[in-house]
Amino acid sequence: MRIGLTGGIGCGKSTAGKCFADLGWRRLDSDEVVRELLATDAELHAKLRERWGDEAVLPECGANRSFIAHKVFHDKGELAWWENQVIPKVRARWQGALAAEPDADWLVEVPLLFERDLAGQFDATICVEAPESTQLARLAAKGLDREQSLARINNQLPVLDKARRADLVLSNAGSFDFLLRQVRRASEMLRSQSPIS
Known part of the structure:
Protein backbone atom coordinates (compact mmCIF):
# COMPACT_ATOMS: atom_id res chain seq x y z
CA MET A 1 0.00 0.00 0.00
CA ARG A 26 8.11 2.08 5.58
CA ARG A 27 8.57 5.85 5.90
CA LEU A 28 10.16 8.14 3.36
CA ASP A 29 10.41 11.83 4.30
CA SER A 30 10.72 14.15 1.29
CA ASP A 31 12.20 16.90 3.48
CA GLU A 32 15.01 14.55 4.54
CA VAL A 33 15.69 13.77 0.88
CA VAL A 34 15.91 17.50 0.17
CA ARG A 35 18.37 17.97 3.02
CA GLU A 36 20.52 15.16 1.63
CA LEU A 37 20.43 16.68 -1.85
CA LEU A 38 21.39 20.09 -0.46
CA ALA A 39 24.38 18.55 1.27
CA THR A 40 25.65 16.18 -1.42
CA ASP A 41 24.20 16.69 -4.92
CA ALA A 42 26.97 18.18 -7.08
CA GLU A 43 24.64 18.78 -10.05
CA LEU A 44 22.27 20.76 -7.85
CA HIS A 45 25.18 22.72 -6.37
CA ALA A 46 26.34 23.68 -9.86
CA LYS A 47 22.86 24.95 -10.77
CA LEU A 48 22.66 26.95 -7.56
CA ARG A 49 26.00 28.64 -8.24
CA GLU A 50 24.98 29.41 -11.80
CA ARG A 51 21.67 30.90 -10.67
CA TRP A 52 22.67 32.74 -7.47
CA GLY A 53 26.46 32.83 -7.29
CA ASP A 54 29.03 31.24 -5.01
CA GLU A 55 27.21 32.35 -1.85
CA ALA A 56 24.52 29.74 -2.59
CA VAL A 57 26.93 26.88 -1.80
CA LEU A 58 29.20 26.65 1.24
CA PRO A 59 32.46 24.71 0.77
CA GLU A 60 32.19 22.92 4.12
CA CYS A 61 28.53 21.83 4.13
CA GLY A 62 26.95 22.08 0.68
CA ALA A 63 24.07 24.34 -0.25
CA ASN A 64 23.53 27.43 1.92
CA ARG A 65 20.04 26.69 3.25
CA SER A 66 19.41 30.07 4.90
CA PHE A 67 20.56 31.92 1.77
CA ILE A 68 18.28 29.78 -0.41
CA ALA A 69 15.32 30.26 1.94
CA HIS A 70 15.75 34.03 1.78
CA LYS A 71 15.80 33.87 -2.02
CA VAL A 72 12.82 31.62 -2.58
CA PHE A 73 10.37 32.66 0.14
CA HIS A 74 10.39 36.30 -0.99
CA ASP A 75 10.17 35.76 -4.75
CA LYS A 76 7.64 33.44 -6.35
CA GLY A 77 9.68 33.23 -9.56
CA GLU A 78 12.75 32.05 -7.67
CA LEU A 79 10.60 29.64 -5.64
CA ALA A 80 9.22 28.12 -8.84
CA TRP A 81 12.75 27.73 -10.25
CA TRP A 82 13.97 26.12 -7.00
CA GLU A 83 11.05 23.69 -6.84
CA ASN A 84 11.62 22.70 -10.47
CA GLN A 85 15.22 21.77 -9.62
CA VAL A 86 14.48 19.82 -6.45
CA ILE A 87 11.05 18.23 -6.73
CA PRO A 88 11.83 15.97 -9.73
CA LYS A 89 14.87 14.63 -7.87
CA VAL A 90 12.86 13.97 -4.74
CA ARG A 91 10.05 12.34 -6.71
CA ALA A 92 12.52 10.09 -8.51
CA ARG A 93 13.96 9.03 -5.16
CA TRP A 94 10.68 7.94 -3.61
CA GLN A 95 9.34 6.42 -6.81
CA GLY A 96 12.49 4.31 -7.01
CA ALA A 97 12.14 3.21 -3.39
CA LEU A 98 8.50 2.22 -3.87
CA ALA A 99 9.28 0.35 -7.07
CA ALA A 100 12.06 -1.59 -5.33
CA GLU A 101 9.66 -2.84 -2.63
CA PRO A 102 6.21 -2.78 -4.20
CA ASP A 103 4.60 -5.06 -1.60
CA ALA A 104 5.62 -2.99 1.43
Missing part, protein backbone atom coordinates in the same frame (compact mmCIF):
# COMPACT_ATOMS: atom_id res chain seq x y z
CA ARG A 2 1.20 3.50 -0.82
CA ILE A 3 0.06 6.40 1.36
CA GLY A 4 0.87 10.05 0.69
CA LEU A 5 1.10 12.15 3.85
CA THR A 6 0.88 15.92 3.63
CA GLY A 7 -0.10 18.98 5.64
CA GLY A 8 0.99 22.53 6.25
CA ILE A 9 4.43 23.46 7.51
CA GLY A 10 4.51 23.17 11.28
CA CYS A 11 1.45 20.92 11.39
CA GLY A 12 3.40 17.84 12.44
CA LYS A 13 3.81 15.70 9.31
CA SER A 14 7.10 14.30 10.55
CA THR A 15 5.67 13.48 13.98
CA ALA A 16 2.77 11.63 12.37
CA GLY A 17 5.16 9.94 9.94
CA LYS A 18 7.31 8.64 12.79
CA CYS A 19 4.17 7.26 14.46
CA PHE A 20 3.34 5.35 11.30
CA ALA A 21 6.92 4.07 11.13
CA ASP A 22 6.61 2.80 14.71
CA LEU A 23 3.61 0.80 13.52
CA GLY A 24 5.69 -0.89 10.83
CA TRP A 25 5.13 1.37 7.82
CA ASP A 105 3.30 -0.62 3.26
CA TRP A 106 4.78 2.76 2.36
CA LEU A 107 4.14 6.15 3.90
CA VAL A 108 5.67 9.00 1.90
CA GLU A 109 5.69 12.51 3.36
CA VAL A 110 5.12 14.97 0.51
CA PRO A 111 4.60 18.60 1.62
CA LEU A 112 3.45 19.73 -1.85
CA LEU A 113 1.40 16.62 -2.64
CA PHE A 114 -1.69 18.49 -3.79
CA GLU A 115 0.14 21.54 -5.11
CA ARG A 116 2.06 19.24 -7.48
CA ASP A 117 -0.95 17.04 -8.32
CA LEU A 118 0.68 13.89 -6.94
CA ALA A 119 -2.33 12.32 -5.19
CA GLY A 120 -2.74 9.86 -8.07
CA GLN A 121 0.63 8.32 -7.17
CA PHE A 122 -0.86 6.91 -3.95
CA ASP A 123 -3.59 4.54 -2.85
CA ALA A 124 -4.79 7.09 -0.28
CA THR A 125 -3.80 10.50 1.06
CA ILE A 126 -3.63 11.83 4.60
CA CYS A 127 -3.45 15.46 5.71
CA VAL A 128 -2.12 16.51 9.11
CA GLU A 129 -3.74 19.79 10.12
CA ALA A 130 -3.30 22.29 12.92
CA PRO A 131 -4.41 25.91 13.51
CA GLU A 132 -2.15 28.64 12.18
CA SER A 133 -1.38 29.75 15.74
CA THR A 134 -0.01 26.28 16.44
CA GLN A 135 2.00 26.32 13.22
CA LEU A 136 3.53 29.68 14.15
CA ALA A 137 4.40 28.50 17.66
CA ARG A 138 6.10 25.36 16.33
CA LEU A 139 8.04 27.31 13.70
CA ALA A 140 9.10 29.86 16.33
CA ALA A 141 10.48 26.97 18.38
CA LYS A 142 12.62 26.12 15.34
CA GLY A 143 14.02 29.66 15.25
CA LEU A 144 11.81 31.28 12.61
CA ASP A 145 10.28 34.67 13.29
CA ARG A 146 6.67 35.46 12.41
CA GLU A 147 7.55 36.99 9.02
CA GLN A 148 9.67 33.99 8.01
CA SER A 149 6.99 31.59 9.19
CA LEU A 150 4.15 33.33 7.36
CA ALA A 151 6.23 33.48 4.17
CA ARG A 152 6.53 29.69 4.27
CA ILE A 153 2.91 29.10 5.25
CA ASN A 154 1.62 31.40 2.51
CA ASN A 155 3.67 29.67 -0.19
CA GLN A 156 1.69 26.47 0.34
CA LEU A 157 -1.92 25.59 -0.32
CA PRO A 158 -3.97 26.49 2.78
CA VAL A 159 -4.17 23.61 5.24
CA LEU A 160 -7.98 23.53 5.09
CA ASP A 161 -7.81 23.09 1.31
CA LYS A 162 -5.38 20.20 1.74
CA ALA A 163 -7.65 18.65 4.35
CA ARG A 164 -10.66 18.87 2.01
CA ARG A 165 -8.74 17.05 -0.72
CA ALA A 166 -7.31 14.30 1.50
CA ASP A 167 -8.89 10.91 2.10
CA LEU A 168 -8.12 11.09 5.83
CA VAL A 169 -7.38 14.03 8.13
CA LEU A 170 -5.36 13.90 11.35
CA SER A 171 -5.73 16.74 13.84
CA ASN A 172 -2.48 17.73 15.53
CA ALA A 173 -3.80 20.59 17.63
CA GLY A 174 -3.77 18.59 20.87
CA SER A 175 -1.46 16.23 22.70
CA PHE A 176 0.92 13.71 21.18
CA ASP A 177 -1.26 10.90 22.56
CA PHE A 178 -4.26 12.36 20.74
CA LEU A 179 -2.33 12.31 17.45
CA LEU A 180 -1.01 8.81 18.13
CA ARG A 181 -4.53 7.45 18.68
CA GLN A 182 -5.59 8.89 15.32
CA VAL A 183 -2.55 7.41 13.57
CA ARG A 184 -3.25 3.97 15.03
CA ARG A 185 -6.85 4.10 13.89
CA ALA A 186 -5.86 5.31 10.42
CA SER A 187 -3.25 2.57 10.14
CA GLU A 188 -5.79 -0.09 11.08
CA MET A 189 -8.33 1.25 8.60
CA LEU A 190 -5.81 1.43 5.77
CA ARG A 191 -4.35 -2.01 6.38
CA SER A 192 -7.80 -3.58 6.59
CA GLN A 193 -8.67 -1.72 3.38
CA SER A 194 -11.80 -0.42 5.04
CA PRO A 195 -13.72 2.12 2.99
CA ILE A 196 -12.47 5.62 3.71
CA SER A 197 -15.24 8.08 4.46
Whole structure:
Protein backbone atom coordinates (compact mmCIF):
# COMPACT_ATOMS: atom_id res chain seq x y z
CA MET A 1 0.00 0.00 0.00
CA ARG A 2 1.20 3.50 -0.82
CA ILE A 3 0.06 6.40 1.36
CA GLY A 4 0.87 10.05 0.69
CA LEU A 5 1.10 12.15 3.85
CA THR A 6 0.88 15.92 3.63
CA GLY A 7 -0.10 18.98 5.64
CA GLY A 8 0.99 22.53 6.25
CA ILE A 9 4.43 23.46 7.51
CA GLY A 10 4.51 23.17 11.28
CA CYS A 11 1.45 20.92 11.39
CA GLY A 12 3.40 17.84 12.44
CA LYS A 13 3.81 15.70 9.31
CA SER A 14 7.10 14.30 10.55
CA THR A 15 5.67 13.48 13.98
CA ALA A 16 2.77 11.63 12.37
CA GLY A 17 5.16 9.94 9.94
CA LYS A 18 7.31 8.64 12.79
CA CYS A 19 4.17 7.26 14.46
CA PHE A 20 3.34 5.35 11.30
CA ALA A 21 6.92 4.07 11.13
CA ASP A 22 6.61 2.80 14.71
CA LEU A 23 3.61 0.80 13.52
CA GLY A 24 5.69 -0.89 10.83
CA TRP A 25 5.13 1.37 7.82
CA ARG A 26 8.11 2.08 5.58
CA ARG A 27 8.57 5.85 5.90
CA LEU A 28 10.16 8.14 3.36
CA ASP A 29 10.41 11.83 4.30
CA SER A 30 10.72 14.15 1.29
CA ASP A 31 12.20 16.90 3.48
CA GLU A 32 15.01 14.55 4.54
CA VAL A 33 15.69 13.77 0.88
CA VAL A 34 15.91 17.50 0.17
CA ARG A 35 18.37 17.97 3.02
CA GLU A 36 20.52 15.16 1.63
CA LEU A 37 20.43 16.68 -1.85
CA LEU A 38 21.39 20.09 -0.46
CA ALA A 39 24.38 18.55 1.27
CA THR A 40 25.65 16.18 -1.42
CA ASP A 41 24.20 16.69 -4.92
CA ALA A 42 26.97 18.18 -7.08
CA GLU A 43 24.64 18.78 -10.05
CA LEU A 44 22.27 20.76 -7.85
CA HIS A 45 25.18 22.72 -6.37
CA ALA A 46 26.34 23.68 -9.86
CA LYS A 47 22.86 24.95 -10.77
CA LEU A 48 22.66 26.95 -7.56
CA ARG A 49 26.00 28.64 -8.24
CA GLU A 50 24.98 29.41 -11.80
CA ARG A 51 21.67 30.90 -10.67
CA TRP A 52 22.67 32.74 -7.47
CA GLY A 53 26.46 32.83 -7.29
CA ASP A 54 29.03 31.24 -5.01
CA GLU A 55 27.21 32.35 -1.85
CA ALA A 56 24.52 29.74 -2.59
CA VAL A 57 26.93 26.88 -1.80
CA LEU A 58 29.20 26.65 1.24
CA PRO A 59 32.46 24.71 0.77
CA GLU A 60 32.19 22.92 4.12
CA CYS A 61 28.53 21.83 4.13
CA GLY A 62 26.95 22.08 0.68
CA ALA A 63 24.07 24.34 -0.25
CA ASN A 64 23.53 27.43 1.92
CA ARG A 65 20.04 26.69 3.25
CA SER A 66 19.41 30.07 4.90
CA PHE A 67 20.56 31.92 1.77
CA ILE A 68 18.28 29.78 -0.41
CA ALA A 69 15.32 30.26 1.94
CA HIS A 70 15.75 34.03 1.78
CA LYS A 71 15.80 33.87 -2.02
CA VAL A 72 12.82 31.62 -2.58
CA PHE A 73 10.37 32.66 0.14
CA HIS A 74 10.39 36.30 -0.99
CA ASP A 75 10.17 35.76 -4.75
CA LYS A 76 7.64 33.44 -6.35
CA GLY A 77 9.68 33.23 -9.56
CA GLU A 78 12.75 32.05 -7.67
CA LEU A 79 10.60 29.64 -5.64
CA ALA A 80 9.22 28.12 -8.84
CA TRP A 81 12.75 27.73 -10.25
CA TRP A 82 13.97 26.12 -7.00
CA GLU A 83 11.05 23.69 -6.84
CA ASN A 84 11.62 22.70 -10.47
CA GLN A 85 15.22 21.77 -9.62
CA VAL A 86 14.48 19.82 -6.45
CA ILE A 87 11.05 18.23 -6.73
CA PRO A 88 11.83 15.97 -9.73
CA LYS A 89 14.87 14.63 -7.87
CA VAL A 90 12.86 13.97 -4.74
CA ARG A 91 10.05 12.34 -6.71
CA ALA A 92 12.52 10.09 -8.51
CA ARG A 93 13.96 9.03 -5.16
CA TRP A 94 10.68 7.94 -3.61
CA GLN A 95 9.34 6.42 -6.81
CA GLY A 96 12.49 4.31 -7.01
CA ALA A 97 12.14 3.21 -3.39
CA LEU A 98 8.50 2.22 -3.87
CA ALA A 99 9.28 0.35 -7.07
CA ALA A 100 12.06 -1.59 -5.33
CA GLU A 101 9.66 -2.84 -2.63
CA PRO A 102 6.21 -2.78 -4.20
CA ASP A 103 4.60 -5.06 -1.60
CA ALA A 104 5.62 -2.99 1.43
CA ASP A 105 3.30 -0.62 3.26
CA TRP A 106 4.78 2.76 2.36
CA LEU A 107 4.14 6.15 3.90
CA VAL A 108 5.67 9.00 1.90
CA GLU A 109 5.69 12.51 3.36
CA VAL A 110 5.12 14.97 0.51
CA PRO A 111 4.60 18.60 1.62
CA LEU A 112 3.45 19.73 -1.85
CA LEU A 113 1.40 16.62 -2.64
CA PHE A 114 -1.69 18.49 -3.79
CA GLU A 115 0.14 21.54 -5.11
CA ARG A 116 2.06 19.24 -7.48
CA ASP A 117 -0.95 17.04 -8.32
CA LEU A 118 0.68 13.89 -6.94
CA ALA A 119 -2.33 12.32 -5.19
CA GLY A 120 -2.74 9.86 -8.07
CA GLN A 121 0.63 8.32 -7.17
CA PHE A 122 -0.86 6.91 -3.95
CA ASP A 123 -3.59 4.54 -2.85
CA ALA A 124 -4.79 7.09 -0.28
CA THR A 125 -3.80 10.50 1.06
CA ILE A 126 -3.63 11.83 4.60
CA CYS A 127 -3.45 15.46 5.71
CA VAL A 128 -2.12 16.51 9.11
CA GLU A 129 -3.74 19.79 10.12
CA ALA A 130 -3.30 22.29 12.92
CA PRO A 131 -4.41 25.91 13.51
CA GLU A 132 -2.15 28.64 12.18
CA SER A 133 -1.38 29.75 15.74
CA THR A 134 -0.01 26.28 16.44
CA GLN A 135 2.00 26.32 13.22
CA LEU A 136 3.53 29.68 14.15
CA ALA A 137 4.40 28.50 17.66
CA ARG A 138 6.10 25.36 16.33
CA LEU A 139 8.04 27.31 13.70
CA ALA A 140 9.10 29.86 16.33
CA ALA A 141 10.48 26.97 18.38
CA LYS A 142 12.62 26.12 15.34
CA GLY A 143 14.02 29.66 15.25
CA LEU A 144 11.81 31.28 12.61
CA ASP A 145 10.28 34.67 13.29
CA ARG A 146 6.67 35.46 12.41
CA GLU A 147 7.55 36.99 9.02
CA GLN A 148 9.67 33.99 8.01
CA SER A 149 6.99 31.59 9.19
CA LEU A 150 4.15 33.33 7.36
CA ALA A 151 6.23 33.48 4.17
CA ARG A 152 6.53 29.69 4.27
CA ILE A 153 2.91 29.10 5.25
CA ASN A 154 1.62 31.40 2.51
CA ASN A 155 3.67 29.67 -0.19
CA GLN A 156 1.69 26.47 0.34
CA LEU A 157 -1.92 25.59 -0.32
CA PRO A 158 -3.97 26.49 2.78
CA VAL A 159 -4.17 23.61 5.24
CA LEU A 160 -7.98 23.53 5.09
CA ASP A 161 -7.81 23.09 1.31
CA LYS A 162 -5.38 20.20 1.74
CA ALA A 163 -7.65 18.65 4.35
CA ARG A 164 -10.66 18.87 2.01
CA ARG A 165 -8.74 17.05 -0.72
CA ALA A 166 -7.31 14.30 1.50
CA ASP A 167 -8.89 10.91 2.10
CA LEU A 168 -8.12 11.09 5.83
CA VAL A 169 -7.38 14.03 8.13
CA LEU A 170 -5.36 13.90 11.35
CA SER A 171 -5.73 16.74 13.84
CA ASN A 172 -2.48 17.73 15.53
CA ALA A 173 -3.80 20.59 17.63
CA GLY A 174 -3.77 18.59 20.87
CA SER A 175 -1.46 16.23 22.70
CA PHE A 176 0.92 13.71 21.18
CA ASP A 177 -1.26 10.90 22.56
CA PHE A 178 -4.26 12.36 20.74
CA LEU A 179 -2.33 12.31 17.45
CA LEU A 180 -1.01 8.81 18.13
CA ARG A 181 -4.53 7.45 18.68
CA GLN A 182 -5.59 8.89 15.32
CA VAL A 183 -2.55 7.41 13.57
CA ARG A 184 -3.25 3.97 15.03
CA ARG A 185 -6.85 4.10 13.89
CA ALA A 186 -5.86 5.31 10.42
CA SER A 187 -3.25 2.57 10.14
CA GLU A 188 -5.79 -0.09 11.08
CA MET A 189 -8.33 1.25 8.60
CA LEU A 190 -5.81 1.43 5.77
CA ARG A 191 -4.35 -2.01 6.38
CA SER A 192 -7.80 -3.58 6.59
CA GLN A 193 -8.67 -1.72 3.38
CA SER A 194 -11.80 -0.42 5.04
CA PRO A 195 -13.72 2.12 2.99
CA ILE A 196 -12.47 5.62 3.71
CA SER A 197 -15.24 8.08 4.46
